[in-house]
Amino acid sequence: MKTTLHRTFATVEGSTARFTTLDGHIEELAAQEGSDIRHAIVQRAVAEARRTGSPVELVTSGDRGSHRIRVAPDGTSSPVDDGAWALRRTRLESPDTSGTDASATTPAVEDSAAESHLAADRAPTVKRTSFIADSTDPKEHLSGWRALLARWGLDVKPSPAQVEHDERIRLVSRHWAGCRTIAIVNGKGGVGKTLTTAMLSAVFGRYGGGNALAWDNNDTRGTLGWRTEAGLYDTTIRDLLPAAPGLLSADAGVSDITRYVHHQSVDRYDVLRSNPELLATDQRLTSVDFELLMRVAARYYRLVVFDSGNDESADRWLSMVDHSTQLVIPTLTAPESAESAALLLEALEARDERSRDLARNAIVVVTQSEPARPAELRDIILGFEDRVRDVVIIPFEPVLKRGPLRFDDLRSPTREAWIRAAAAAAAGLGGRP
Numbered sequence: 361m362k363t364t365l366h367r368t369f370a371t372v373e374g375s376t377a378r379f380t381t382l383d384g385h386i387e388e389l390a391a392q393e394g395s396d397i398r399h400a401i402v403q404r405a406v407a408e409a410r411r412t413g414s415p416v417e418l419v420t421s422g423d424r425g426s427h428r429i430r431v432a433p434d435g436t437s438s439p440v441d442d443g444a445w446a447l448r449r450t451r452l453e454s455p456d457t458s459g460t461d462a463s464a465t466t467p468a469v470e471d472s473a474a475e476s477h478l479a480a481d482r483a484p485t486v487k488r489t490s491f492i493a494d495s496t497d498p499k500e501h502l503s504g505w506r507a508l509l510a511r512w513g514l515d516v517k518p519s520p521a522q523v524e525h526d527e528r529i530r531l532v533s534r535h536w537a538g539c540r541t542i543a544i545v546n547g548k549g550g551v552g553k554t555l556t557t558a559m560l561s562a563v564f565g566r567y568g569g570g571n572a573l574a575w576d577n578n579d580t581r582g583t584l585g586w587r588t589e590a591g592l593y594d595t596t597i598r599d600l601l602p603a604a605p606g607l608l609s610a611d612a613g614v615s616d617i618t619r620y621v622h623h624q625s626v627d628r629y630d631v632l633r634s635n636p637e638l639l640a641t642d643q644r645l646t647s648v649d650f651e652l653l654m655r656v657a658a659r660y661y662r663l664v665v666f667d668s669g670n671d672e673s674a675d676r677w678l679s680m681v682d683h684s685t686q687l688v689i690p691t692l693t694a695p696e697s698a699e700s701a702a703l704l705l706e707a708l709e710a711r712d713e714r715s716r717d718l719a720r721n722a723i724v725v726v727t728q729s730e731p732a733r734p735a736e737l738r739d740i741i742l743g744f745e746d747r748v749r750d751v752v753i754i755p756f757e758p759v760l761k762r763g764p765l766r767f768d769d770l771r772s773p774t775r776e777a778w779i780r781a782a783a784a785a786a787a788g789l790g791g792r793p
Contacts, residue, residue, distance in 0.1 A: 365417035372422025528783035539658035543684040548700035552690040557667035558765035563782035565629030573661040576634040578669035585633035591622035650679040687722040728756040752781040
């Protein structure tokens with residue numbers, strides 16, 4: 361008995377498509393950089409098949425004609441053949457001319473020829489198989505038991521946790537057209553802003569191929585430089601500011617920025633230091649200064665992560681927010697830290713429309729500086745989950761309390777939590793630069 365497949369539909373227009381789900385909802389899909397839109401369509405159809413637990417029929421139309429594809433929950437696909445083309449071909453190749461004379465068959469032959477011509481137009485075009493692989497997805501790296509069993513010829517499907525991990529890595533590995541910025545903000549000191557800056561920069565630097573900058577945007581006692589690796593030159597933001605026009609000149613080289621930043625050799629990001637030994641009056645930036653430095657950062661880096669100060673009225677703090685694509689608000693599992701984060705969200709919502717959008721799209725990162733009581737942690741999560749896009753919990757990690765901030769020093773659950781935080785932030789970076 362023939363099984364009727366539930367249908368999804370996709371209309372392709374260049375690098376975008378309109379996808380209709382099994383429930384009748386219409387979604388806009390866009391091709392990722394370097395990928396074909398059809399890959400995104402098939403992956404969306406696979407998601408529908410997995411949601412229902414049964415194969416679905418994907419009906420596509422667009423610049424390459426119409427196609428019907430059977431998509432299974434395991435990701436496999438095959439053309440759908442309803443037998444209509446085979447029936448038409450049989451009738452055309454074997455016309456029934458019994459009981460007629462030769463003259464009577466002529467119109468039938470002519471009709472048959474015309475129908476054959478029309479059928480040929482309807483016949484699917486056979487496309488030569490390219491020698492170049494169509495997929496741009498990187499080959500999956502196997503580890504642990506899956507790698508061992510693969511050596512024996514056993515293909516073990518990844519666990520749900522592994523699938524989620526791979527998807528997060530894919531998100532943080534993306535490159536966008538234009539520089540993106542993440543601001544780490546909370547008006548209270550000691551809530552984990554510097555820690556969050558370093559860990560997110562490390563995740564983006566490691567998995568995104570470097571070219572990420574951690575910027576200590578702090579008037580007073582910014583300690584990002586104290587807790588990260590020093591470069592070849594003892595330079596800070598005060599040295600970069602007068603050099604900015606030269607770095608923006610047409611003959612400036614891509615490596616000229618190296619004199620003013622401190623490269624993290626293992627975590628693969630750069631640090632723009634403030635000077636923690638100077639008072640705020642000696643290193644205050646105006647909004648004009650910030651604009652100039654931001655032009656330099658955008659020229660040399662694809663991603664900037666700001667470690668902000670505590671003065672939410674400072675010119676450099678407000679300019680930072682105005683140049684931010686994504687806000688990340690760190691807090692400890694303490695009422696004072698959480699209240700400061702909530703007050704900041706309220707102030708941003710009241711400031712202007714763009715700040716309100718940033719606040720509603722923000723990520724709250726809750727770092728457990730001590731083993732938290734479940735009720736205390738639950739109250740903080742419930743207090744933020746309806747006000748921001750995501751809340752991420754970072755487990756208690758003794759090594760983070762003091763000393764150098766290095767990603768490899770973390771335990772595996774803590775590393776995975778920071779990858780999740782970075783992926784949550786990356787999901788909001790696809791908008792305007």
